[in-house]
Amino acid sequence: MIYISSGRSSKQPFLASRLRISQRISRLRKRGIECAEKLNLCCRREFYVDFRAIGWDDWIVVPKGYHANHCLGTCLPHMAGAPSVASSYHATVTNLYKINNLHPVLTLNSCCVPTRRSGLPMLYFDEQRRIIRRDIPDMVIDECGCA
Numbered sequence: 001m002i003y004i005s006s007g008r009s010s011k012q013p014f015l016a017s018r019l020r021i022s023q024r025i026s027r028l029r030k031r032g033i034e035c036a037e038k039l040n041l042c043c044r045r046e047f048y049v050d051f052r053a054i055g056w057d058d059w060i061v062v063p064k065g066y067h068a069n070h071c072l073g074t075c076l077p078h079m080a081g082a083p084s085v086a087s088s089y090h091a092t093v094t095n096l097y098k099i100n101n102l103h104p105v106l107t108l109n110s111c112c113v114p115t116r117r118s119g120l121p122m123l124y125f126d127e128q129r130r131i132i133r134r135d136i137p138d139m140v141i142d143e144c145g146c147a
Contacts, residue, residue, distance in 0.1 A: 042074065049065050066139070116141075
């Protein structure tokens with residue numbers, strides 16, 4: 001505490017503090033497996049979409065393309081129980097049934113599917129040729145897992 005004089009005989013308290021606000025949110029998050037050469041397991045593979053190639057460049061202003069990505073690979077029965085690979089509790093439970101032969105009719109195989117997606121900010125022309133800015137949801141696959 002620092003005391004400053006105000007001309008009076010009594011001293012008045014003065015407190016200086018500094019506050020720093022962190023924008024970073026510390027959270028443990030599940031990580032998807034990135035595809036590598038010769039990897040057959042479920043993973044996220046990069047895939048670039050060029051709007052000119054699909055004929056959308058006449059109404060989309062920005063971006064000219066984007067990394068949409070896709071999920072690829074095999075899902076072994078024991079993988080669906082792994083926290084970093086399973087897409088849901090449902091996948092974990094049904095795969096445990098399959099592994100332990102608890103349900104003879106349950107013969108479904110796990111599939112490699114998107115487990116987390118994000119949006120894509122876009123500028124485009126609407127029907128009246130006005131430029132619109134919008135975040136289009138679920139355009140980018142961020143992580144893949146077994147379902």
